[in-house]
Amino acid sequence: MxxxxxxxxxxxxxxxxxxxxxxxxxxxxxxxxxxxxxxxxxxxxxxxxxxxxxxxxxxxxxxxxxxxxxxxxxxxxxxxxxxxxxxxxxxPGLTEGMVEWVVGHALRHHLGMDRHIVNPGRVWDPVCPPLARERPIAMLGMGELGTACARALSALNFPVTGWSRSPKTVDGIPCLHGSAGLDQALSQAQIVVTLLPKTPETENTLNVRTLALLPDGAVILNPGRGALIDDEALLAALDAGKVGHATLDVFRMEPLPQDHPFWAHPRVTVTPHIAADxxxxxxxxxxxxxxxxxxxxxxxxxxxxxxxxx
The missing domain is CATH 3.40.50.720 (NAD(P)-binding Rossmann-like Domain)
Known part of the structure; x- marks a missing residue:
């Protein structure tokens, strides 16, 4: 037939x-x-x-x-x-692309590459970054993509903690779940990666309360869904220095409107939904x-x- x-x-x-x-x-x-x-x-x-x-x-x-x-x-x-x-x-191709985007931007912020790539003042700034094993990462979302990214970062010696709404077990990656687990994961994370699905339960996972849990200067990478982050809360955390930088690939409205504050914010990097295709x-x-x-x-x-x- x-x-x-x-x-x-x-x-x-x-x-x-x-x-x-x-x-x-x-x-x-x-x-x-x-x-x-x-x-x-x-x-x-x-x-x-x-x-x-x-x-x-x-x-x-x-x-x-x-x-x-x-x-x-x-x-x-x-x-x-x-x-x-x-x-x-x-x-598999989408997963590989996501791993490359997440690892690339995690390393960018971990190594402080922007200081040297964009250095119009020709400043000799010999700041040595910590080793990867000294830079905790929280992976919010431990599905196919989150697990692949967590494993890749762990292979570079980053201490990665996974978090999901329901219990997950991943060899070599400690995993937390539930609201208490989220608070624990965020409170120690210098880099946060959001790869949760968009559901009513995950909307605004990063909000005023949860962003306040982060160590000062933490970096956020969002290649997951725009609705996972409360935009206004993130902008306030960036302005206050609570969040050191946010690299965002997804947004509530796409293309991101030209008048959106993310475009002009000095601590925000906008990528046009290219983390994985x-x-x-x-x-x-x-x-x-x-x-x-x-x-x-x-x-x-x-x-x-x-x-x-x-």
Missing amino acids: TLTVLFAASDANWAEYAAPLRAALDEAGLSARLTRDADPAEVDFIVYTPSSPAQDFAPFTRCKAVLSLWAGVERIVGNPTLTQPLCRMVD TRAYSASRVIAGNIRRAVAGEALLHLVDRGRGY
Whole structure:
């Protein structure tokens, strides 16, 4: 039987994914028609991004799964018409990119690179940074991405403490959970990395109260979700010197409005949501692999828990 796979995403996504996804489906041994237009009653799988015009999933009565090209699913998980299984994207290429961004910016702040890279006054400033083992890091979020970043930083001898809302066990990384665990992790962290999903429970995880727990001059790296941080509380903490610098890749509104205070703040670095991106060649293999599993009657990978929102 030939499967019908509906590609419900933008024109730009189609131009990027059509060839590698067809190749991945062939490589997986699947007889499949990849299309952007099909009778909903004949669709077996949907490859999806929130930019798609497909927002009503009720007509897709034969669909076995909706396979997101995005790691974040907050814009679809609450759709009341979505009764099909939903799988988020866990792409090896995306994970590698996130690890590189987090490690790069952690090292930038740990080593104090800005003093020497931007030195218009030609100041001889022989300040020796501490060793990595003397620079505690809190990793907020110990999912696929947080765990990969925690392990990479730990391999460089940073003492990394993981935190998540529910208990997690990761070899070699001490993990805390719950509100008391969050307070403990933040109170000792000189660098904080936020890689939590966006849910009602995680919004404003870093706020007036929790930012006050940080050691003076702590650095925040946010490649996770803009809503994890209370913007006004962060700006106040930066102005007061409680937070030494914030490197932010994600924002509540994107692109970040030109009049937003983050652009002009001397202790803020804005990067344009580039910490990690889905790579078409590797993501296509993830999609094809999950379709093959479904056809074979195997459990889907990266299945979203609707109750938890990710």
